[in-house]
Amino acid sequence: MSTDITTWVEEIRAGNLRALSRAITAVENRTADSHALLRSLFAHSGHARIVGLTGSPGAGKSTLVDALAGEYRRRQKTVGIIAIDPTSPYTGGAILGDRIRMQSHTGDNGTFIRSMATRGALGGLSSTTADVATVMDAAGRDLVLIETVGVGQDEVDIVRLADITIVILVPGMGDDVQSIKAGIMEIADIFVINKADHNGAERVEREIKSMQSLSQRHDSWIPPVVKTVASTGAGVPELAQAIDQYEEFLTTSELGRERRVANWRNRLRQMLRDEVLRQIVSQAFTDEAVGRYAEQVASHERDPYALIGEIVGELARREPSC
Amino acid sequence: MSTDITTWVEEIRAGNLRALSRAITAVENRTADSHALLRSLFAHSGHARIVGLTGSPGAGKSTLVDALAGEYRRRQKTVGIIAIDPTSPYTGGAILGDRIRMQSHTGDNGTFIRSMATRGALGGLSSTTADVATVMDAAGRDLVLIETVGVGQDEVDIVRLADITIVILVPGMGDDVQSIKAGIMEIADIFVINKADHNGAERVEREIKSMQSLSQRHDSWIPPVVKTVASTGAGVPELAQAIDQYEEFLTTSELGRERRVANWRNRLRQMLRDEVLRQIVSQAFTDEAVGRYAEQVASHERDPYALIGEIVGELARREPSC
Numbered sequence: 001m002s003t004d005i006t007t008w009v010e011e012i013r014a015g016n017l018r019a020l021s022r023a024i025t026a027v028e029n030r031t032a033d034s035h036a037l038l039r040s041l042f043a044h045s046g047h048a049r050i051v052g053l054t055g056s057p058g059a060g061k062s063t064l065v066d067a068l069a070g071e072y073r074r075r076q077k078t079v080g081i082i083a084i085d086p087t088s089p090y091t092g093g094a095i096l097g098d099r100i101r102m103q104s105h106t107g108d109n110g111t112f113i114r115s116m117a118t119r120g121a122l123g124g125l126s127s128t129t130a131d132v133a134t135v136m137d138a139a140g141r142d143l144v145l146i147e148t149v150g151v152g153q154d155e156v157d158i159v160r161l162a163d164i165t166i167v168i169l170v171p172g173m174g175d176d177v178q179s180i181k182a183g184i185m186e187i188a189d190i191f192v193i194n195k196a197d198h199n200g201a202e203r204v205e206r207e208i209k210s211m212q213s214l215s216q217r218h219d220s221w222i223p224p225v226v227k228t229v230a231s232t233g234a235g236v237p238e239l240a241q242a243i244d245q246y247e248e249f250l251t252t253s254e255l256g257r258e259r260r261v262a263n264w265r266n267r268l269r270q271m272l273r274d275e276v277l278r279q280i281v282s283q284a285f286t287d288e289a290v291g292r293y294a295e296q297v298a299s300h301e302r303d304p305y306a307l308i309g310e311i312v313g314e315l316a317r318r319e320p321s322c
Numbered sequence: 323m324s325t326d327i328t329t330w331v332e333e334i335r336a337g338n339l340r341a342l343s344r345a346i347t348a349v350e351n352r353t354a355d356s357h358a359l360l361r362s363l364f365a366h367s368g369h370a371r372i373v374g375l376t377g378s379p380g381a382g383k384s385t386l387v388d389a390l391a392g393e394y395r396r397r398q399k400t401v402g403i404i405a406i407d408p409t410s411p412y413t414g415g416a417i418l419g420d421r422i423r424m425q426s427h428t429g430d431n432g433t434f435i436r437s438m439a440t441r442g443a444l445g446g447l448s449s450t451t452a453d454v455a456t457v458m459d460a461a462g463r464d465l466v467l468i469e470t471v472g473v474g475q476d477e478v479d480i481v482r483l484a485d486i487t488i489v490i491l492v493p494g495m496g497d498d499v500q501s502i503k504a505g506i507m508e509i510a511d512i513f514v515i516n517k518a519d520h521n522g523a524e525r526v527e528r529e530i531k532s533m534q535s536l537s538q539r540h541d542s543w544i545p546p547v548v549k550t551v552a553s554t555g556a557g558v559p560e561l562a563q564a565i566d567q568y569e570e571f572l573t574t575s576e577l578g579r580e581r582r583v584a585n586w587r588n589r590l591r592q593m594l595r596d597e598v599l600r601q602i603v604s605q606a607f608t609d610e611a612v613g614r615y616a617e618q619v620a621s622h623e624r625d626p627y628a629l630i631g632e633i634v635g636e637l638a639r640r641e642p643s644c
Contacts, residue, residue, distance in 0.1 A: 039627045046622055056378065257620065264616035264626070269607065271630045276603055277595060279634055285594055294586035298579065300368055304586070305361045308593045312601055 005033065009040045012139045017109060020139050024114055027131045030278075038131055041138035048080075048137035049247065052159030054148045055168030060194045064168060064230035064239075065147045069111050071240045072143055080136035081113040082129060084148040084158065112141070126157040127270045133161070157270070159187060161263050163256065164246055166239075168192045169208070171200030188223050190242050196227035196235065219255055221246065285311070327355065331362045334461045339431060342461050346436055349453045352600075360453055363460035370402075370459035371569065374481030376470045377490030382516045386490060386552035386561075387469045391433050393562045394465055402458035403435040404451060406470040406480065434463070448479040449592045455483070479592070481509060483585050485578065486568055488561075490514045491530070493522030510545050512564050518549035518557065541577055543568065607633070 011019035023041070026034040055061055062083065069079045114136075116129060129146060136144045148158050159165045167188035193204050205225050212222065224242050228235030250256030296302035333341035345363070348356040377383055384405065391401040438451060451468060458466045470480050481487045489510035515526050527547050534544065546564050550557030572578035618624035 035627055035631075039625055042625050042627060043622075056380070058378065058380070260620040261613075261616045264619045265612050268612055268615055268619065268626060268630070271626060272607055272633060273599060273603055275630050275634045276598065281595055281598055285591065290587050290590055291583075293590055294583045297586045297590065298582040300365075303361055303364050304590060304593060305357055305364060308590070308597050309357075311594060312597045 002033075002036070005036050005040055008037065009044075009138075012041070012135070013044060015109070015140065017112060020112065020135070021114075023135050023139075024132050027135055028116065028128055030128075038134065041135055044138040045134045046137065048133075048141050048144050049164070049243075050133055050137070050144045050146065050162045051164045051166065051243065052146045052148070052162030053166045053168060054156075054159045055170075055192075055194075059168045059170045060230050061147050061149070061168055064192065064194055064228060064236075065145050067228075067230045067233050067236045068239060069143075069145065070233075071236050073110050075240075077142040078110045078140065079112070080133075080139070080141035080144045081111065082132055082136070082144065082146045083113065083115045084125070084129065084146070112136070126161060127267065127274050129158050130161045130267050130270075156187060157266070160266055163250070163259060163263075164189050164243060166190045166192055166243075168194050169204050170195045171198045171204050186217070189221065189246050190223055190239070191225045192235075192239060193225060193227045194230050197229050201227060219253070221249055221255075324355075324358070327358050327362055330359065331366075331460075334363070334457070335366060337431070337462065339434060342434065342457070343436075345457050345461075346454050349457060350438065350450060352450075360456065363457055366460040367456045368459065370455075370463050370466050371486070372455055372459070372466045372468065372484045373486045373488065373565065374468045374470070374484030375488045375490060376478075376481045377492075377514075377516075381490045381492045382552050383469050383471070383490055386514065386516055386550060386558075387467050389550075389552045389555050389558045390561060391465075391467065392555075393558050395432050397562075399464040400432045400462065401434070402455075402461070402463035402466045403433065404454055404458070404466065404468045405435065405437045406447070406451065406468070434458070448483060449589065449596050451480050452483045452589050452592075478509060479588070482588055485572070485581065485585075486511050486565060488512045488514055488565075490516050491526050492517045493520045493526050508539070511543065511568050512561070513545055513547045514557075514561060515547060515549045516552050519551050523549060541575065543571055543577075 008019055008023065012023055023037060026037060053061060053065055065081060065083070069081060072079050114132065116125075116132065133144045133146060146158060146162060165187050167190075169191065170193065191208050193201050193208075195201075205227075208225055217223075224245075226235055226239045226242050228239060230236070247256075250259065293302070293304075293307060297304045297307070330341060330345065334345055345359060348359060375383060375387055387403060387405070391403060394401050436454065438447075438454065455466045455468060468480060468484060487509050489512075491513065492515065513530050515523050515530075517523075527549075530547055539545075546567075548557055548561045548564050550561060552558065569578075572581065615624070615626075615629060619626045619629070
């Protein structure tokens, strides 16, 4: 390990926010030194509680996450927030920056917010998010809150990497609420009904309870339903308490360890997939070649299914060790 | 090509719905004969117009897609609908089946609906969706409507495989509406404000227009904003007309071809990625091995970053042709 990395890791561990921020950028961009950095930081990780929060757009996730961070700050805990932002597929970057969010925590080094874009070059968002959580963990954050928009496969993958998963619902989501709940029902350790002062909160609660009676968790935990009004802070201490209770359940039942193993199983698969893509696929499939093939297929000169078979066959022959 | 596949393809092309349904199941499950089937069907594809529709949960997408299908049926066009359903990560299958949706089209062979689950074994949802669209296209459907929930990367990948992308918004989505629009603003060829009889429709329209003035499309098309009330059918003929106009724009400007090439570029990359994962990664990384590694990493006996490097190194040496 180079001296630079050693110094960098020391700075991160000492609470230097610039060093932390620079580390996250390196990990996000998969820079040359990010691998050595992560290897070094991994040894210091494993102490933070990782909490994933997901829910449909309009559920008020950002406000709730900010309020929850505030609650933990009152308890003298340090917090890292990773906010996954939808990205413009053309401009590439996350549209909503950290700047808007940072306002409410200005001057408090105990809360560190990082926005991340949903679009990566070759997938890998959940791997990157997990690595960023590892960096925040190694930096000594007591809690890492990961917040995602939407209910796609990415979101499910991301929240599954957490120790505790919170699903946020709101009253009056309309026709699709059944389908949303179907997708995330079984990953929730805690349900939050935010905007609980709106009409229909009771109905959402009844729907959750009736779906719970049908679902089969692999453990004996019954996910509680916590009602909040994030904008006023109502219900937020109760949410923190529900998190405490689930933590205790995880600890006393040995399920915490089981869950970490299950999470690593997912995460290792994703890491391997990303690495294979990075090392093998992207090198064999240059932009120029893809452009040429795409022209041929679009004009029906070439059959894409046969083409891909040929390329994968070639890939196997081309390995450097041969 | 075997006689079985030839007969099967003939049945599909003759409008046999059972044969079509069986083909889609084969493609979804990546059965042994699905590859030959797709190769054979590809030759007959390329005539359907593929329309992708996306929007946040609660936007009334299903109702709108059904109404749009009805409009095309009145024009004597045949329609295929691919509805991407959120999936339970535990039970595996799509929770909302086709049965509920099929009701309104019962007895009309001109509309064929297929639900697909969001969770695949190793990613690949957008590849599979594109293949299913190819099957429907080869079966002679004039229009294929692909409907997705949410605004994750999967959804963006899926709708980018379409010829025409429609983004559905509704009044009163709350705080997150800005971030949703940021993510999908630039992929929309047509905007729909559904539930336009609700309060706030004008505000959504103003917001779209003001974001449009900032965005940079690579062509001269200005995405129109169509207001609908899908439950009553209001605005649906106008939506079909907007689709016609964009089709004409694509045809006269040669952009249709450019877009198909760009779509194939994305699709070939995804196909290659899926095939590499299927052939290389999943064989090298058995459930048992992953379980063992996950235990070691969870207990911090092993560093995951070094581990993955070792495995990918081994993979390269293990290629069958060596």
